[in-house]
Amino acid sequence: MNTLTEAHPRPVEPGAAIPGLLDAEQRQRMFRALMTALAEPGRITRLSAGPVPNPTVEAESPAIEAESPAVEAESPAVAAESFAPVAAPLLVLADLLTPVAATDEGAAADLRRIAARTRAPLTRLDRARFVLAYAPIAGTDLAALDAGTALRPHTASMLCQQVEQLSTDPATPTAATWTLRGPGIDGTTTVGVTGPDVGFVAARAAVTADFPRGVDMFLISTAGDVLGLPRTTRIEVTR
Amino acid sequence: MSYAGTSKGGTSAILAAEDLIRVERAEAGLDSVDTGQVRALFGASIDRLMGEAGLYDEDTAAAALLQAGGDLPEATHLLRAHRSTLPRLAVSEPIDPDQVQLLRRVVPATREPEGPQLLGNTRDYSARLLRRPGAPDPLPVSDQLRHAQQEQPVALPHPDEPVRRFSAWMRAQDRMVDRVDPTDPEPFDPAYQPVVLPVSRSALLSAMAVAETGGLINMWYRSILGPDGYADEDVTLGDVRHVRAEVRVTHPHTGEPVAIARIRFTDCEAISHLDERGEDPARFDVGYGIALGHNERKTIAMATLDLAAQRYGNGEEGLKLQQLLMMTTDPLASNGFLEHLKLPHYVTFRSQLDRAEAARQEQREHGGGTGLLIGTTGPADIESADTPAGTDREGLPV
Numbered sequence: 001m002n003t004l005t006e007a008h009p010r011p012v013e014p015g016a017a018i019p020g021l022l023d024a025e026q027r028q029r030m031f032r033a034l035m036t037a038l039a040e041p042g043r044i045t046r047l048s049a050g051p052v053p054n055p056t057v058e059a060e061s062p063a064i065e066a067e068s069p070a071v072e073a074e075s076p077a078v079a080a081e082s083f084a085p086v087a088a089p090l091l092v093l094a095d096l097l098t099p100v101a102a103t104d105e106g107a108a109a110d111l112r113r114i115a116a117r118t119r120a121p122l123t124r125l126d127r128a129r130f131v132l133a134y135a136p137i138a139g140t141d142l143a144a145l146d147a148g149t150a151l152r153p154h155t156a157s158m159l160c161q162q163v164e165q166l167s168t169d170p171a172t173p174t175a176a177t178w179t180l181r182g183p184g185i186d187g188t189t190t191v192g193v194t195g196p197d198v199g200f201v202a203a204r205a206a207v208t209a210d211f212p213r214g215v216d217m218f219l220i221s222t223a224g225d226v227l228g229l230p231r232t233t234r235i236e237v238t239r
Numbered sequence: 240m241s242y243a244g245t246s247k248g249g250t251s252a253i254l255a256a257e258d259l260i261r262v263e264r265a266e267a268g269l270d271s272v273d274t275g276q277v278r279a280l281f282g283a284s285i286d287r288l289m290g291e292a293g294l295y296d297e298d299t300a301a302a303a304l305l306q307a308g309g310d311l312p313e314a315t316h317l318l319r320a321h322r323s324t325l326p327r328l329a330v331s332e333p334i335d336p337d338q339v340q341l342l343r344r345v346v347p348a349t350r351e352p353e354g355p356q357l358l359g360n361t362r363d364y365s366a367r368l369l370r371r372p373g374a375p376d377p378l379p380v381s382d383q384l385r386h387a388q389q390e391q392p393v394a395l396p397h398p399d400e401p402v403r404r405f406s407a408w409m410r411a412q413d414r415m416v417d418r419v420d421p422t423d424p425e426p427f428d429p430a431y432q433p434v435v436l437p438v439s440r441s442a443l444l445s446a447m448a449v450a451e452t453g454g455l456i457n458m459w460y461r462s463i464l465g466p467d468g469y470a471d472e473d474v475t476l477g478d479v480r481h482v483r484a485e486v487r488v489t490h491p492h493t494g495e496p497v498a499i500a501r502i503r504f505t506d507c508e509a510i511s512h513l514d515e516r517g518e519d520p521a522r523f524d525v526g527y528g529i530a531l532g533h534n535e536r537k538t539i540a541m542a543t544l545d546l547a548a549q550r551y552g553n554g555e556e557g558l559k560l561q562q563l564l565m566m567t568t569d570p571l572a573s574n575g576f577l578e579h580l581k582l583p584h585y586v587t588f589r590s591q592l593d594r595a596e597a598a599r600q601e602q603r604e605h606g607g608g609t610g611l612l613i614g615t616t617g618p619a620d621i622e623s624a625d626t627p628a629g630t631d632r633e634g635l636p637v
Contacts, residue, residue, distance in 0.1 A: 027324070029322070031324070094326075095326035095327040095328065096328060096329060096330070097327055097431075098326040116491075118326060119326075119329065119491075
């Protein structure tokens, strides 16, 4: 059984892990946080699932446990399974009808477990509704993501990109500073970001140029901070 | 959480309204009501609610009914919103509506169908005499009546086989129109695909299955006594069933079908003799209605309308019926659009007042005349009119 630290190139900060099994209240709380992040781009919120759910939840499915001894042995580990915060949008939103894909090997390993948990089908990068990226996404991969159509822009993919650090505090040192403007932002707002590579902003601008088509994104740090970037947000690299 | 677009004091008024409900609920002790009680006492409401919301869970439906204070469209809204937050984990195996446990089964078309006429727990034959809780039965059954009727157990010729539907018996007699589509198309789900007419039969059935019960019955009745005339007045019902069935999914590890739930649903078949509309008078046709839980009225209306839709097909009248069934029967859409009228329409109405005033001005300038508007009226016309700033001609504030 993969442990959390084996699967990730960057270790998740303590306390930031998201459990694989979420109860209704946790799902609603995390959904709210993610929706707020997209509604107010530049406002960075910390994702928290709260207390890890009681492992007795595995006792609610005795029929499945009895069917297959392999599943029975796996159950305690399944109940204790947890993921990096960047997986939160998939754990909350992905299901049978939302194909998912990963851009790098580290993400792909965890994606298999996420797919098993959510029943989301694994697919190619250009057909996925949710895309998981641990390492900074390559420009060519970003360009390949499904940006929807003019008639059905909501079918575009959602990128969940792990980053090292996000901050709205000017005193916190980060590799880059972005100025954001657009719907949901009063004038402009500034965020500090460490993680995405130099070409990311330009590559994203190209993918979001053809509104209503475009790709929406969550940048989520290993500490669990979320920056929501809907396709309508314009980013200017100010440092 | 603020409500966008309200004027000063709007948010606090809304919060006060919500507090009123909260206080009423608390005083009535509603938060300590057990959903099991609600299920036992209001089963019919809960079944109707599950069918209109498209979500089968009696406890959740009971909670919605309680929260809505008994208001069914409101409860439907709560359940549909809740349903949209649930992850979709599997698609079930198709349910064979004949592989079911019969809770009730009557066949009005014939006295002795194959299998039983099983009344089940029905009030259909009871006298409608109001009886307050705790009061004695105003029309008690006499001992003589009770002892005179001895129940004869029904002997099923093949007890292990499912009871054959009356329509299947008719089909075996070669009396039915053949409606089987050999291409076996994928079912249309209006929840996931936009509706563009003409639609397939599965789309019509999907829409009607979650239609509002009263709305669908009204549509059926319009066809009988109203000007629409789609449904056949002479329809006879085949099987009317309330059943329990297993829901099976493919097990993710073994790959075998496994039963994960049991649900109740009602289905009904409406049969029409094709002797009046230039069709084959030697044959009959059948329509199908289905609803979650126990809801016979809805399935009877649905079966009759399904039959009508099949018979009209994609001609001009058929398209009208399809539009009625696909676009006007949804409880959330119809109630929601109706209730949206209660939201502020201040700007809308203000602009209508302005246009009416401009029209009146036009009439005055052209000496009364026909009252027809010539060209467009709009802000430019109003500005050129001779009015004091700050008010309009009616003295209404600008």
